[in-house]
Amino acid sequence: MASAQQTDDAASDKHTWKDEIRDLMRGVAGAAIIGVPLVYTMEMWQVATTFNATEILLLLCFGFAVCVGYNLFSGFRKGNGLVEAIQDALEAIAIGVVLSAVLMALLGAIDLSTPLSDAMSRIAVEAIPLAIGASVANTQFDGGQQDRESSDEEKPGAQEAENRHKTLHEIGIAAAGSLVFAASIAPTEEVALVAQRLSPLGLIAIAAFSLGLSYGMIFVADFTGSENRQKDSGILQSPVGETVLAYAVALAVSLVAVCFFHGVEITASPFTVVALTVSLGLPAAIGGAAGRLIV
Template sequence: MTQPHAANTNMWPLELQAVVRGAAGGFLFGVPLLYTVEVWSIGSSTGAWWLLAVLGATLLVAWLLTQVEGFRQTLSLHPLEAVMESVEAVGIGVVCAALALVLLRRITLDTPLAEALGKLVFEAVPFSLGVALARSTFQGRKIRDRRTTAPLSRHFSSPTLATVRDALVDLDATLIGTVLIAFSIAPTEEVPLIASSLPSLWLLLIMAASLGLSYAIVFASGFADRSERLQRGLLFSPITETLAAYLVALLISVTMLVLFQQLNQTDPWQEWLGNTLVLGLPASIGGAAGRILI
């Protein structure tokens, strides 16, 4: 009598991991479109029937993607299971889009319901497709081995230097992922627009979300081999790796903002801090994806 209960209990961690995996894929696809004022405007002025059509089209595309991809690791699905997973994908995408819009204060308690729904539906499209593509998006490291260089001599092949090498590879991957995701966002007017609308204490939520998403993508989603990453030494434990990667993402973010003349020496430090943290959100997500894929 206890075996079915034990089986259901063991399935919950796997189900939670699958949801986290889908949310990670959703944020990777959806966050760049959050920094697009045109999408906010379109969502605010679109009628209810058109929103239903967009939502229906999203569900259809998610169902088609689920036939071959999906966010669960299983490779065989019954037709009904594919339908249910596509509905779940859109549901996860809607929830993630709602959280992101609230986090960036594109939706507040003062936002009219029709405007909020319009923004949510349009922003949920890339999130939902990202959820449906999550399994294939993060399979890079499982398909191929990482490129390595031979040590110059036996003296340089010590475990300590191997750990340092792995750390540098991860930091390099973080940098690449950060640039790929955040480079197209940095020169836009949306970054200072969002930053200027955030209360000072709200920036702490931006930091917490950036760190939480980075940790979830790398260590909680099941994309990477957690046991292999935990063997890299004290320097890059899950907490320290997440913090170090976030610092790299912030450094790259402020560099890009200066490069595109979004920040200059005459700007107050509050503007520097706000713009950097706002851009640091997609940058940290890209950095986490880079550490998995490379």
């Protein structure tokens, strides 16, 4: 009997590939929520090119030390030993570097014409807040699953009305989160600068990345019990339907913010309006996902 208990414990402690993907996605989610507003800061792009290799290395070491310190108490994985903290910090830095490179490329801050030293400097500098965001992910957003489960048990009937209520609730939360993120970035000239650099293919890439990241933050990172979300019936309550709806809300919020802060007129080029909206739609989508995680 003791042997069977040990076998069950070993099975429960086994870290599967699904768990690994979930943990990494949690890190990406935290990095996006904490660091993306700084990615839309031109001063960060410019100051990065003034640093030499030694200064960049020192900044990365500082970021690594902060991540280790935080991971000793909590991180995007379970466990708080020194070895685990160092491992998590290394992975947080890696997440920060990869996500920074992807975002810099999507926003046009780096391209094939950018000098290699400038590109690496920008990626490294932007990676630091992203890495710290990856480290704080678990404590800030890991919760709410039990509340959702208990809520579902308390309201077994009126499924159609409940689904409609959930849909309206998700729309409201997504709009609020999108507005918080979009309003902090919309007034800046970076939005217009990014929009000017975007090609039609670039627009599609940003839209696809926004959808994928939003889906991953809610249904892959599994901070708040995505299994309960997936049990709900209805097109808009499915993972894909909910993600598309939330992104549509983010784009609507972005369009309003663009018209308000950038004075877009009716005579403006449709492509310009779409480019401004989609470029602001990325942080808005992240804000919408963050709102749905927190509430």
